[in-house]
Amino acid sequence: xxxxxxxxxxxxxxxxxxxxxxxxxxxxxxxxxxxxxxxxxxxxxxxxxxxxxxxxxxxxxxxxxxxxxxxxxxxxxxxxxxxxxxxxxxxxxxxxxxxxxxxxxxxxxxxxxxxxxxxxxxxxxxxxxxxxxxxxxxxxxxxxxxxxxxxxxxxxxxxxxxxxxxxxxxxxxxxxxxxxxxxxxxxxxxxxxxxxxxxxxxxxxxxxxxxxxxxxxxxxxxxxxxxxxxxxxxxxxxxxxxxxxxxxxxxxxxxxxxxxxxxxxxxxxxxxxxxxxxxxxxxxxxxxxxxxxxxxxxxxxxxxxxxxxxxxxxxxxxxxxxxxxxxxxxxxxxxxxxxxx
Numbered sequence: 001x002x003x004x005x006x007x008x009x010x011x012x013x014x015x016x017x018x019x020x021x022x023x024x025x026x027x028x029x030x031x032x033x034x035x036x037x038x039x040x041x042x043x044x045x046x047x048x049x050x051x052x053x054x055x056x057x058x059x060x061x062x063x064x065x066x067x068x069x070x071x072x073x074x075x076x077x078x079x080x081x082x083x084x085x086x087x088x089x090x091x092x093x094x095x096x097x098x099x100x101x102x103x104x105x106x107x108x109x110x111x112x113x114x115x116x117x118x119x120x121x122x123x124x125x126x127x128x129x130x131x132x133x134x135x136x137x138x139x140x141x142x143x144x145x146x147x148x149x150x151x152x153x154x155x156x157x158x159x160x161x162x163x164x165x166x167x168x169x170x171x172x173x174x175x176x177x178x179x180x181x182x183x184x185x186x187x188x189x190x191x192x193x194x195x196x197x198x199x200x201x202x203x204x205x206x207x208x209x210x211x212x213x214x215x216x217x218x219x220x221x222x223x224x225x226x227x228x229x230x231x232x233x234x235x236x237x238x239x240x241x242x243x244x245x246x247x248x249x250x251x252x253x254x255x256x257x258x259x260x261x262x263x264x265x266x267x268x269x270x271x272x273x274x275x276x277x278x279x280x281x282x283x284x285x286x287x288x289x290x291x292x293x294x295x296x297x298x299x300x301x302x303x304x305x306x307x308x309x310x311x312x313x314x315x316x317x318x319x320x321x322x323x324x325x326x327x328x329x330x331x332x333x334x335x336x337x338x339x340x341x
Contacts, residue, residue, distance in 0.1 A: 035073045090129070096113060
């Protein structure tokens, strides 16, 4: 099979082709696994962090990709719920232990043995992959393969982030950064909270214009003050400065949810944190760590109900490096997806 393989960590400024097109043996499913013929795989900002060494180190060499859509071509001898021919998706959560206190409480995203697709196990930048049947998610019929791919990470993690804000209908929501996840959150929020106004903070004029197209009532630079204080804000940026600016835009008792796997160290921004302005009056900061299987399945049901249509840009498997480089350069309008078969 063909696969785009990450063999070593590097900076994209120094190496614009971090992934190598490689011929590998087709994987064989274990007893409780399924073999997927991959049709599409989303491209995520987290993969830039993996390539450039800002996440827990991947198991090199590794096939990236954690927004995987495919059809089951073979099943292991002890599978029970998935059949050959089923169309399923694989998300960031590849596996968890299933027996720790977090897994038993439905918080498998916090499991110490959490394994990530495309980091701790081979992912979907390939023609085939294997996954445990319990971590393969049935996909609604009303999405094409390319539309379904970004739902598995950008959509599911956005759903968890929106839920963690505790937002109620009529309360104002802010979105800081406007990439693949935020554009889906805006659509979700407008559906779930039709009387809530949505404010978008983004550096790029193109991203701000896109947000207005999708129904934001106001857009501005991350350093601008919103015309009203906001009940909840979701930050999807890799920088610290937008966190500080977002806190200043929260109302009393408001909550900032940080949907990012890491933050770039910026001592100047950290020193600008002012307690009375940014944190007093019972404001909260909550981080989002990974996703659970329940997040994925609940969100897929919601996406089908609301007929969510993500905006996607299509690339071939061989163009994975180009898609990653455009993501690095913030050339973003919706989600980037590899069409593999």
